[in-house]
Amino acid sequence: MLNKILALIFIIFISLTLKAQINLSGRVADQEYKALPFVTVKISGPQNRVNYTQTDSLGFYTFKNLQTGKHSVVFSALNFKAINQLFTLIKDTIINVQLMRNPNTLVDIQINAKKALIEKKIDRTVFNVENSISAIGTDALELLSKVPSVRVLNDKVSLVGKGEVNVMINDKLVPLSADELANYLKSIPSGTIAKIEVITNPPAKYDAQGNNGLINIVLKKATAEGFKGSVNTALTQANYITASAGGNLNYRRNKITLSSNFNIRKGSLVPFEQSDVFYPAQTWNIVNKDRNFRTVPSGQIGIDYQATKKTVLGLSYNGGVTSFHSEENIKTTVYNPTNGLDSILNSDANAKIMSHYHSANVYLKQTLDSTGKQLTINGDWFKYSDDKNRFFNNTSYFQNGEIIPHSFAEYLSTSKQNIDFFTLKTDVDLPYKTFKLSFGTKLSFINNQSDLAFYKARNAVYELDPGQTNLFNYQENTQALYVNFSKTIKQWDFQVGLRGEYTQIDGLSVNEQNRNEYFRLFPTLFIIYRANDKSTFSVNYGRRINRPAYRKLNPFRWYSNQYAYAEGNPFLQPSYNDNIELSYTYNIYTTSLSFSKTTNGFNDVNFIDAATNTQAAQPVNFITGYHYQLSNVINFNIAKGWETINQFDVFYNASNSSIAQTLGSLNGFGAYFSTLNQFVFNPSKTILGEVSFWYQFPTVDGLNKNKKQYNLDLGIKTLFLHKKIQLAITASDILKTNRYRSSSLVNNIRQEYNNYYDSRQLRITFRYNFGNEKIKQQDRKPGNEEERKRSN
Template sequence: MKLINYKNFNVLLLSLICTTVHAQFKLSGKVIDQENKIIPFVTVKISGTQNLVDYTQTDSLGTYQFKLPSGKYSAVFSAINFESVNRLVTITGNTVINVQLQRTPSILADVQVSAEKALIEKKIDRTVFNVENSISAIGTDALELLSKVPGVRVLNDKVSLVGKGEVNVMINDKLVPLSADELSNYLKSILSDNIAKIEVITNPPAKYDAQGNNGLINIVLKKVNDEGFKGSVNSAATKASYFTASAGGNLSYRKNKITLSSNFNIRKGSIVPYEQSDVFYPAQTWNIVNKDRNFRTVPSGQIGMDYQASKKTLLGLSYNGGLTSFHSEENIKTRVYNGSNGLDSVLNSDANAKIKSHYRSANIYLKQALDSTGKQLTINGDWFTYRDDKNRFFNNTSYFENGTVIPNSFAEYLSTSKQNIDFFILKADVDLPYKTFKLSFGTKLSFIKNQSDLAFYKVLNHHYEIDPGQNNQFNYHENTQALYLNFNKTIKKWDFQAGLRGEYTQIEGISVNERNKDDYLRLFPTLYVIYRANDKNTFSVNYGRRINRTPYRKLNPIRWYSNQYAYAEGNPFLQPSYNDNIEFSHTYNIFTTSLSFSKTTNGYNDVNFIDPETNIQASKPVNFITGYHYQLSNAITFNALKGWESINQLDVFYNASNSGIAQTLGSLNGFGAYFSTLNQFVFNQSKTILGEVSLWYQFPTVDGLNQNKSQYNLDLGIKTLLLSKKIQLAITASDILKTNQYRYSSLVNNIRQEYNNYYDSRQLRITFRYNFGNEKIRQQDRKLGNEEERKRNN
């Protein structure tokens, strides 16, 4: 028998030990909730000996995976709205660890103020403001709450992003299909207590319509699970120059396979906007002051039903409707000064406008699960109709400088406008989550019809006689076919998402003397990359291309007169504008820094063309802007003291605009800055007495070819919860210092124009809300198909 060579044996043994030490084993598993549903995007942190720390996230199937050498490790599983789980693991071979997370219990029954949930989150394609964790979500409405979100501005009830422009607003991924004025009315009818989070999507992914150069804001409403009834009633009294009152309520019911929901709101009151402008003609200066009291009555309502036909099939339908009754009492006084700054004459115009409008929409919806792994098909059919009827009566009287009437200067006029808009939409989306990636694709067909009828009358011998040259019917048709593809993958610390959307559009606009017909195919790519270096450092970059199609009313060439010297008209040859956006950002703990760049091509805006010979002021939309926007944003959220939460943001930006028309400045550029701070306070241990102080300051800046002056705004609020927190009372004061005034200047035809507008924003509001019934009813989420077109009826 041959003896073993011990020297060779020792070498072999040492080799086997080294191989075992350096072998890589797989640690994997799945994360589910207490209802055994998968949880995607759970952060999994692994730490072991020799300072080894690694991170990953669960994919769309709730699975995770690591490659690790043998040894002892600590694994921490954490996700928003769930309690963290810590597991000790010993790795000696391939190991499977499945984890079940429990949802974090609410601290408050209706308004959740949870320190464990980040107030602001940065995700791969959006920034999320978690309203449920904010004191701002008590006693306000959705429009006012948007003004508290870092990076979002609300000016004259119009929602925009700091340094950029107006954005489209969605509710639960559904674009709100209303004009700017009606959108503000709608948002004011949504109580902030019902909002879970607000998502700011500067570069929307391919699944969303490409409409809107400046991105989207998505308001996500609260969703809860239990069966039964839930309801609330609310009321508010607001004092600006005059009073406005509002009231409403909602009721939901879920039992077995059926979920019913409804709401109704009404608002009635008036405000007094003030607009002043100075036009510096070569030989004269016109000072124009418009004092206007607007009265509105705005009722709206919604009803919806979802039916869970089977475990894999959900059917739903909904109906929404609302109307606006508006009338105004205006006085427009124009003082004309001569070259020596002496009063030359006065033009007085008294006017009143009456507007009746209403909208109706219906949605039918199918969500079909294709298997048990999350693959599904969603189909939406939508119908939307909008009608308005506008009449504006005005007269003009001219006076000499001594106050006597200029002979034969009195005249009366009437402008009328009727508009009918109809949309029909069919949309299908397929989501295919696989083990290592997620794929989604879809299609959308939209058919739009817009009919407008405008006329202008002058009173002669006490009768209204139509001006044939100012009478017009405008018919507009737009059809769009869209396809998109989206790909998402997570590789350890990296998240990748890429998409491509194609939209083919055919348009035709016909008026009395003009016809415009066109069709175009455009592609809209998107790309997102996120690198999570560790639990404190996250880096991201994204790119997207967008289109800004024209609102229908801006295509109608007929004139809408304010007085005999000023009118607005549309442009049937107006073309869409395009925007390319790229953004880099870094988040470190409570700090977020972003650097972005965007380029606008073929941009359009209203230009107030002034004729120095006739003093006629004609406002008309024109494609003439090529714009460049550079922005550096810094945000910090922290708890300065116990019970004090502070959200702060500073944006510094540089705008450069080039004009393609000779009447304006060839170019205008300059820096601007915006600072905001939102401070929320909890005054007692039971968290039933709350306070808020918010301030924003807009430094002078360039906006297109306008130069904006500085403005700022200070708000205060106190809120309390009573009767086991089912009653909410709040008192808020907005624009306390009356400094939220929009002041800007422009130069057209070498004629300088200066504007100073104030929209009655200093207000005191008292709100009351009472919640009753089971407060944990699940509201099914539905994605309407007509996301893009319904917005553009403004």
């Protein structure tokens, strides 16, 4: 009897063992024990089940959720002899191998590999720019509008249903306001961008700034031996033509990698803005017709140097200039209570803006050992300056068209701004066999100086108005520490992080000083469960801060006409967000449910005084908001040569106000749908097409109600001369429906807005790629591969 019981227990044990899910991992190196990246690892197991993977930049590979039993594993790489090992898997196993170089190696080989257009990773979604038809010939700002979940309206970047986000270039935050950021992004051509990462809940490594997450634009770097480059030109027809041209040149040889590019854009757009303000006794209809002209040259140069096998040094510089001027006509028509014409206020204006930016980075990467431990130090300097002049006049007319006596007046507003931004960042990555630990620190120093003045013309001479002249000095220093711990236990991945930031601010304007300092903690948590190869469950949590832009802290008034002005608020405080997301991915489908709470939220409120008809826009802390969102994304091939990515989101927003002038609360549902389709029309893959469409249903945004809007884009691209020549034609906002229409209620006075920003455009782009297109496998250096991967 005892023998039977033991036999039964043995059979049960063997059965459970056979069903156990086990991991296989290891490291691949050459005969000199240098890590080999991109080695293909093939494993064959029970029931002839086959899995593939590749080693990472440090030579490591991993297979998860394997069954027990007999397996064979094959390691193969170009120019190396393959290794085949047989073994029996009964527990988690580590197999490290050395590959011997094949004496009959190829001198070089052409490698053509295409990444998926959209890649879903643990903490971000990656949009691979090189695979998007519409990415050819555009700039960074326009390209962002093609990325799923990202919206670009009125040159402001936001996430669907969530609001504006911060933007990074190569993991470095761009410290500019919305308008200045738009100009900066327009100076970056899409041809220099490798990928765009949407990070809705950033881990502790990143700055806690930005309530709604981050968008990281990763620029390309040279990866091939010898010279490689391209030249491009584009013509864009909106209401008027815009022309652009540029090129890049890259060189890589042994220990040195050089990269450079130069681009210039010149043209004009015709935005249109209309608003209606319904006063108790009058209705004001304001129409702003504007044509603005821009000339934007920009350039970049960088060098990477492999000082030793374990040390990489890098230096880069980016710079650009924007020359802007506009011609405006602002016509305000005033109606009486019976909707009859009361009077007209006409304002002609022109603005001239000259801005410059300079950005420099120096970095050091030190590999500490062969297991992947490393130290990275980055030093960054960013400088932005602008000089703005806006001339405008006001003339008032009676209802019969006669000029109201003494109503004509001329004004001049000027603004000079200088921003200096320094950061020093250190990161340490310590991967161990059973867990990974990373930590680091960051110091940032921001200095903003603004000089604003207001003049009124008297007898053809502009006289300074001392009461409206202002010097604004603002300093913000932040010291941050973070630690991040990650570990894998069978099918579970865990990552927990904590970031602490201590901030000191000092603002001085019109003899009014605002000093503040605060310390805050920002925890993050990620948990992932992989049920099998196709099903993944995840949950994450993060806390964020949104510090106001320094221009929002400046109390100086900027007049657009004698009745309307905007001013900052020196007592504006940061807002905070708590974000939770649950997600499930099955093969090609991902669904996620998220919740966020905003406390001490701030926004611009257009305060209206019915007695004086003045409109004063000022940012204030007054919002407590709740956001619920259900997002669904599916990515698949409908037919051969037709790939589609479709997204459908439903969200619910609820906002409560703490100020009496606005509504006490506003809530409502909203929805968003988008589809991005790419086509390959011939076997040689030289004729390509793209169709994209999105539709935003009516929704609530804070205390504003937004009306529906939608957008249709088409694109086609052809390739010639072994795909070295690219010719593309793209049409955006074909139906001219990408209009921003909203309404709000302040002091019981309704305001309605209807704006269109000349987004219907036809673009023809030509691009020629030249130089060495071949990659030498033996020249890949593990010491600086991570730097190159940052822009692939």
